[in-house]
Amino acid sequence: MCYYGTWATYRNGDGQFNVDHINTDLCTHLIYTFVGINDQGTVISLDPWLDLPDNWGRDNFRKFNALKQYKPSLKTLLAVGGWNEGSAKYSRMAANPTLRQNFITSATNMVLTYGFDGFDLDWEYPNRRDTVYGKADIDNFTTLMKELRAEFDKHGLLLSAAVAAVGSVAVLSYDVPAFTQYVDFVNLMTYDMYGAWDSVTGHNAPLHKGLGDENVAKENVFTVDLAVEWWLQQGCPADKLVLGVPLYGRTFQLSNANNNGVRAPASGAGIAGTWTATSGFLGYNEFCLKLKTENWDVRYDHLAKVPYAVQGNNWVSYDDPASIAAKIQHALQYNIAGAMVWSIETDDFRGKCAGDFPLLRAVNEALGKYSGNNNPSPTTTTTPRPGDTTTISQPAVTTTTTTTTAAPSTSVCQQSGYNPNPLDCNSFYVCVVVGSGQFVAHLIYCPATLHWDQQNLLCNYAHMVQCSV
Structure with missing residues (x-):
């Protein structure tokens, strides 16, 4: 979960x-x-x-x-x-x-x-x-x-x-x-x-x-x-x-850099992450970069079965x-x-x-559940729904999809997720990663009078969208 x-x-x-x-x-x-x-x-x-x-x-x-x-x-x-x-x-x-x-x-x-x-x-x-x-x-x-x-x-x-x-x-x-x-x-x-x-x-x-x-x-x-x-x-x-x-760690400020083991005196929250920006907290994505680019003393508590790391007055559990x-x-x-x-x-x-x-x-x-695959190709042709059949205040995608073969990132798929169709204002692609630089592209059509709005990621009225195709 x-x-x-x-x-x-x-x-x-x-x-x-x-x-x-x-x-x-x-x-x-x-x-x-x-x-x-x-x-x-x-x-x-x-x-x-x-x-x-x-x-x-x-x-x-x-x-x-x-x-x-x-x-x-x-x-x-x-x-x-x-x-x-x-x-x-x-x-x-x-x-x-x-x-x-x-x-x-x-x-x-x-x-x-x-x-x-x-x-x-x-x-x-x-x-x-x-x-x-x-x-x-x-x-x-x-x-x-x-x-x-x-x-x-x-x-x-x-x-x-x-x-x-x-x-x-x-x-x-x-x-x-x-x-x-x-x-x-x-x-x-x-x-x-x-x-x-x-x-x-x-x-x-x-x-x-x-x-x-x-x-x-x-x-x-x-x-x-x-x-x-x-x-x-x-x-x-x-x-x-x-x-x-x-999938994150907790950070402490050591009271004494020379007393830096587990249960060492601490004086409060430690370093914050670049993106999460919260003292005392580091996402793993933030801390693994620190371990990769900075000098940290990485240790292992063999009793608790978890690692921790020390750098000066900084102490991180992760x-x-x-x-x-x-x-x-x-x-x-x-x-x-x-x-x-x-x-x-x-x-x-x-x-x-x-x-x-x-x-x-x-x-x-x-x-025992990892298959080694990335996102699988869909087994149905039901449309992903920026909108649906309930009453909403914006245009909705209600039409069917066509699944193409794998397309390289240099063609229609510039990124994972929603991408504009360079040949048609009335449709867009949902791109799913299947390997290094490779995607499966799923072509999805907007309702006939609407254009794909890449900025807002929805099908929109034509006059609200800049499309020169």
């Missing part, structure tokens, strides 16, 4: 990640993040220009779901919540039957309208942070999931929840056996176990108890193995449990393909459902350090 942080579309340069950067061959499920709720409990877009077609928006909901044309088995989910949404609105909504119904109705309508296959609830967290109703959140969360399940079953929709991983924290938020009976997947956020909020360095996602904690009681450390065991012991069905894998494989292989012994990643836009998706998506490929290989 692959979470996609849509805000990456606003990053600069090589950090920018759009829907057409997604390699569908590497994910069984794609999760679009995030939508939110208003004070009435209604699910709303947090970025209408990006998500929706109205007012010449980018219509990413539909573009995201159009990826299923290239992999019919792909499932897409829409995620609501996230850290920035807080807990208060969700605490109020879950406690009130009317607001819960507003939430359920609007969630169902949004999912069905835009072609998602399911919904992911990422309430961070019941009975924590700025909660309004405290411990009542626990039962209210279960009630919400029960009522969502009842409605979703009418439409054959998937339901998942992203949950706190560490037992000592999760016990404050969830009645595990009660709510898990209503979901298809429990997405375990087994990361952010240590970070710049701590006074000492620590690993973002240690598999086991690591260096510096040898004499600390097992129950007093945060680790991936203990999180998985806790959820299973509490009654979460193994075939619903999904292990979270971070994951590499080997540490990811170790985590997944350990979790698979419990016969869990699989793995999810947070999040695909911080992997080395452009292949600047090695091949593209090295961490996501490592996940697939550890799960």
Whole structure:
């Protein structure tokens, strides 16, 4: 399962990640993040220009779901919540039957309208942070999931929840056996176990108890193995449990550059990335470039089974393909459902350090699912949809496609994704990478009176488009 942080579309340069950067061959499920709720409990877009077609928006909901044309088995989910949404609105909504119904109705309508296959609830967290109703959140969360399940079953929709991983924290938020009976997947956020909020360095996602904690009681450390065991012991069905894998690292500022091991004193958040621009956080795509171009002392915690790196006062915890494989292989012994990643836009998706998506490929290989192929050719001729049959305020693509043979990047395909047809204003190509410099080009026609608008990536009125063909 692959979470996609849509805000990456606003990053600069090589950090920018759009829907057409997604390699569908590497994910069984794609999760679009995030939508939110208003004070009435209604699910709303947090970025209408990006998500929706109205007012010449980018219509990413539909573009995201159009990826299923290239992999019919792909499932897409829409995620609501996230850290920035807080807990208060969700605490109020879950406690009130009317607001819960507003939430359920609007969630169902949004999912069905835009072609998602399911919904992911990422309430961070019941009975924590700025909660309004405290411990009542626990039962209210279960009630919400029960009522969502009842409605979703009418439409054959998937339901998942992203949950706190560490037992000592999760016990404050969830009645595990009660709510898990209503979901298809429990997405375990087994990361952010240590970070710049701590006074000492620590690993973002240690598999086991690591260096510096040898004499600390097992129950007093945060680790991936203990999180998985806790959820299973509490009654979460193994075939619903999904292990979270971070595609990013956590950074610290050392208090003393000479005291630089695991659990060394730290004075706060460390370096920020070029594209993510957040102190204490580095995407793997950012850090692998630093490792490639700068001098870092790369080390390995043989107990925790994860790497870390030191440069002067900078201390970075991160994951590499080997540490990811170790985590997944350990979790698979419990016969869990699989793995999810947070999040695909911080992997080395452009292949600047090695091949593209090295961490996501490592996940697939550890799960035994990687075939070595890139995006497959579509097995249907259904059209990817910048628009659809619902009422929208812009022209829509409603006609059929013709699949051509592989075309080199020097012809119609200048890039992966949408490309103009140099011979016809009324059509465009969707180009899918199939090898080094090679694409499969899918020719798609706009409705007869419309022209392809490459700037806005939609079929538009002819007078709105500059086309000299």
